[in-house]
Amino acid sequence: MTEPIARPRRKNPILRTRQPILPPWRRSRVALGMTAAAAEGRFELQVCHACGTTQYPPREACVRCLSMALQWRERSGAGELLAQTLLQHSHDEYFRERVPWRLGMVKLDDGPTVVVHLHGDVPAPSARVRVGARLDKAGMAVLVGFPDEDVPNMADDRQLREMTCDPKFRKALVTDGKTATGQALVRALAAAGADIIWVGYAEPWKKLPGLEELGELPQVTLLPLELTDARSVRELAAQIGGKVDILVNNAEHHRAHGIASRHGTDVAQAEMEINYFGMLRLAQEFGPAMRSRGADGQSSAVAWVNLLSIFALSSFPAHGTFSASKAAAHSLSQCLRTEMRPGGVRVINVFPGPIDDEWNQSLPPPKLSPEALARAVVGALQDGIEDVYPGDVAQEWRARWQESPKVLERELALA
């Protein structure tokens, strides 16, 4: 059974911080389909539309009937462990630092035999196994063999923790503690075992409910942070930037306007100042230090979370300038994701539908509660998911967008 991990000791400042190295990241284009599904937390393999054969490794044509109609479909992952090994030697720098490393060969009930990273709690062959896909440090999907039934401390498995961003014993920064969403995020991170949670708050002269109570949590330290002010961001980074393992950028400015409903650009600029430039300032000040700490022991820097919006995918005209700022932020986050990749730090984008807060007051339900949003964020960290669409509205829009962005554009125009 997995030994629960212990709170890390204070870092010895004399020792060199281990530099991040990525596991092998090259894949064929067709194999990236597995990564696309794993990024959203699904285990998908190619299934032949013509004959139903499940394929692995990823192929260009069906191994059985040669049909080109291979579709990525969710699979159960149930299977039997055929063989295992404990690797003591590796040709790759990443694994060389991490051996011994447990691997398995699993016969899936769906057909193919797969090579997996084998969780430490899977019994010896021929045990039943559940195979799932996870993103590794390189951000590429890999298969993991899990024990057939959950066991205590599963998430603490040394190999699995390389593929997740579990908040347990990690230090997090939540950029805005004044909103209901921010406060729910802080409480959820605390409940998930985060060691220290720094909570930013802007405009201290504006008292908003809940912040002081939040500051009474033992893990929480409140710190002033103005995302509109480069100096404020820099000062905070100088103070804690070398220790942040998880950065949750939840600060946002949200007004319900299109183009004609308000004269001038001040609201749109204010939205961009927080939603786009705020992220850019944070990324410039916190990004490099986090990226350099991607392999810093058990509690390394692991994740950067952006609170975007489902409106980032396609404009909701009634909140048109907000949608545009989130679209800009989404685009920037993709750049950030690439730049954080060498450190193995995952950029997690959260695309909620309307959150049940004052700025969406006039929108009809269903709306996403701040608590549900926070649960989804912590769940994504624990499962290592990269793109999160929490709540029914986000899921539905996501599905419509995936089917046809143009149709969705027309639908939103009528909304």
Add this chain to the structure above:
Amino acid sequence: MNGPSRRAGYDDIAVAVPVTIPYQRYSIRGAHWWLARALAELLAAAGLAKQDVDGACVSSFLLFPDTAVGLMQHLGLSPRWLDHVPMGGASAVVALRRAARAVQSGDASIVACLAGDTNHVDSFRHTVASFSQFARDAVYPYGSGGPNASFAFLTDYYMRAFGARREDFGKLCVAQRANAASFPHALLRKPLTMADYLDARPIADPLRLFDCVMPCAGAEAFLVMSADRARQLGLPYARVLATIERHNAFPDDPIQMRGGWALDRDELYAQAAVGPADVDFLQAYDDYPVITLMQIEDLGFCEKGAGAAFVRQHEFTVEGSFPLNTSGGQLSVGQAGAAGGYLGLVEALRQLTGRPLGRPVPGARIGLVSGFGMINYDRGLCSGAALLAGGGA
């Protein structure tokens, strides 16, 4: 339903001039250098000029970005028949098959079969990382153990399925090391004891150090021509009795416990009109001992799963009851990339023509050479075997 087509025999085909370029653990030369030396040695030993060789067949992992074509310009050869066989451990048997047919049909009269690779300090890692699309997508990101990890799975499964013990694999490794003692080109000649084998450094459970082949640089070569031509040239030769090859056999087996030999061995023995009992020695592909056991089974020396019992009943030294890998095999000589697939065939030629570099197999008349290659994903895809007979001179 019609069965497979009937294959013509190999009447009058000679395999001659076994060449081994002494191996080195690491080399600063390129693969071309090793292949050039092999060709030069072939010509010198046969007393031929370059223009006498009108066919060539090349195997090499590290020739890239060249193929056999580029090598021809590199070496100044103008063959009228050329083949490139990228089949790893099955390369020699496959090259022999191709070359024999070329000679029989008159497409070429003398074919130089060449295999060679270099080994820089870091080249094996690159070979493993980009071995195949399936390996890159679905194996290398999992610990990057290379063939060690793949054969660890097969060994782990085999031991459990058939009750084999580490000592059974160890007996093969120890015997091969004893064979290597008299083979001048073997890189590993220090005697190996069973205790050494069992207590060696763990590599990938259940494999330990002496289960794993050692990458090195080297080259191997031989000539294929008509027996008439060989006699004219005064070259001792072996005759080809029968050959088989198979790729991606038994794709529905969830894990590899047999290779293509099991599918084709009846044809092999029928074509040669001999049986396993007539075989005087076996040169098996041996990058890891589990695959040697599989070949012993699949080539009909015992039932599937009885390999361990077979090992316990036999001695595998040159003078033993079942001479195996009489040069020491790759596990003692080293694995010079694609030349590893040639090692057994070239050694068989020496034994069958009565010119072994090491100890002779007493009374060797018929040798069986087996090849196995290309762990594309979870199993070796290529298998081949050739039955050769001595006595040609």
